[in-house]
Amino acid sequence: xxxxxxxxxxxxxxxxxxxxxxxxxxxxxxxxxxxxxxxxxxxxxxxxxxxxxxxxxxxxxxxxxxxxxxxxxxxxxxxxxxxxxxxxxxxxxxxxxxxxxxxxxxxxxxxxxxxxxxxxxxxxxxxxxxxxxxxxxxxxxxxxxxxxxxxxxxxxxxxxxxxxxxxxxxxxxxxxxxxxxxxxxxxxxxxxxxxxxxxxxxxxxxxxxxxxxxxxxxxxxxxxxxxxxxxxxxxxxxxxxxxxxxxxxxxxxxxxxxxxxxxxxxxxxxxxxxxxxxxxxxxxxxxxxxxxxxxxxx
Numbered sequence: 001x002x003x004x005x006x007x008x009x010x011x012x013x014x015x016x017x018x019x020x021x022x023x024x025x026x027x028x029x030x031x032x033x034x035x036x037x038x039x040x041x042x043x044x045x046x047x048x049x050x051x052x053x054x055x056x057x058x059x060x061x062x063x064x065x066x067x068x069x070x071x072x073x074x075x076x077x078x079x080x081x082x083x084x085x086x087x088x089x090x091x092x093x094x095x096x097x098x099x100x101x102x103x104x105x106x107x108x109x110x111x112x113x114x115x116x117x118x119x120x121x122x123x124x125x126x127x128x129x130x131x132x133x134x135x136x137x138x139x140x141x142x143x144x145x146x147x148x149x150x151x152x153x154x155x156x157x158x159x160x161x162x163x164x165x166x167x168x169x170x171x172x173x174x175x176x177x178x179x180x181x182x183x184x185x186x187x188x189x190x191x192x193x194x195x196x197x198x199x200x201x202x203x204x205x206x207x208x209x210x211x212x213x214x215x216x217x218x219x220x221x222x223x224x225x226x227x228x229x230x231x232x233x234x235x236x237x238x239x240x241x242x243x244x245x246x247x248x249x250x251x252x253x254x255x256x257x258x259x260x261x262x263x264x265x266x267x268x269x270x271x272x273x274x275x276x277x278x279x280x281x282x283x284x285x286x287x288x289x290x291x292x293x294x295x296x297x298x
Contacts, residue, residue: 030144033131034109040126043150044104048097051089051108054130055080056277057138058106061146062154068100076271076279092116098123104148106130110218132276135166135201142278158278165281169205169288176207179291182232182259183210185274187247189221198276206288208234228254234294235259236287238270262297266290 029039048069049055055074058067064077069084071092086100087093089111097105097120107117109131121127128148132138139159146155181203185191193199195213203210211230212220227235235257237247248265251257259265268290272283 028147028150030128030147032129032144033137033141034129036129038126038128038148040104040148044102044148046100046102047104047106047149048086048100048102049074049106050086050092050112051106051130052076052271053132053275053277054106054108055083056275056279057141057145058149060155060158060278061142061149062151062158063145063149066149068102069097076277094119097125104128106145133196133198135162135198135205135280137198138276138278138280139163141276162278162281166205166284169281169284173206173288173292174204176292177295179206179208179294180211180230180233181208181291182212182227182230182235184235184237184247185219185270187250190223191219191221193219198280199273202273202280202284202287205284206291208287208291224254228257231258233258233262234264234266234291236266236268236273236290238268238274262294264290264294264297266293 027039027041028043029037031037045066046068047058047063047066049058049067050071052071052074055067055070056076058064059077059080064079067083069086070080072085072088074080074083086096089108091113094116103126105120105125105127107127107129109129117127117129128144130141132141139162142155142159142162146152183192183199183203185193185199192212193210194215194217195210196218200210200213211232212222235248235251245267248267251260251265254260268283268286272279273287
């Protein structure tokens with residue numbers, strides 16, 4: 001059989017198309033929280049997490065053994081404390097990152113320095129940009145990280161368990177009588193969150209109302225006069241550590257506040273409510289219990 005030149009050309013084009021399709025199928029592609037599509041040729045084996053929350057999420061999808069470094073304050077789970085550090089979330093060491101030859105970086109869109117993230121991208125580093133604002137974002141991120149790390153089954157199980165836990169809390173508390181809540185996330189300067197923050201979703205799940213929810217900034221600065229003006233029924237705070245309740249002690253001097261008169265000053269370990277990880281269920285469960293206590297003190 002004689003194969004003509006134009007037939008050879010067509011066959012070559014078809015083979016090329018098949019090869020391109022095969023390569024595309026071999027890639028692992030997900031869309032990150034910036035809206036960009038990230039593709040890597042195979043499951044990541046050398047991951048660097050550039051925030052404590054991302055570190056927890058990687059462990060949660062069963063890929064902790066693939067983490068080669070993280071940033072300071074990454075303290076959960078216990079094994080995360082032994083990982084090499086490449087700086088802090090707000091200023092990391094790019095040379096240290098490059099020396100570790102990661103095949104996946106997980107950045108924090110609003111927390112990491114944008115210029116450093118851009119520089120790493122210009123150097124060809126595969127970066128997933130994370131920005132979790134809702135509980136569903138946590139579940140979705142678990143699934144995406146599992147896909148990138150080759151632990152999809154574990155990730156799907158973790159995401160399903162998280163969604164089930166959220167729905168259980170919603171069904172129990174979301175229709176309860178509302179409680180006005182002031183959530184303190186820092187003390188000097190005094191800071192809270194607005195309704196766009198994931199903590200506000202936790203408050204809503206528990207039947208609470210964020211008294212500063214309508215402020216324009218995600219984490220607005222306020223003053224004690226503003227607290228006195230809105231007079232919250234409950235004050236929720238973390239602290240400088242997982243067991244430090246000093247922030248709540250400071251409010252005792254404002255005896256005119258409803259939250260103080262009724263002893264509705266409640267502590268929640270900050271990493272369970274301020275980090276967008278599966279442990280949000282733990283922190284939110286405690287928040288719901290506190291607001292239920294506040295209802296009983298009316």
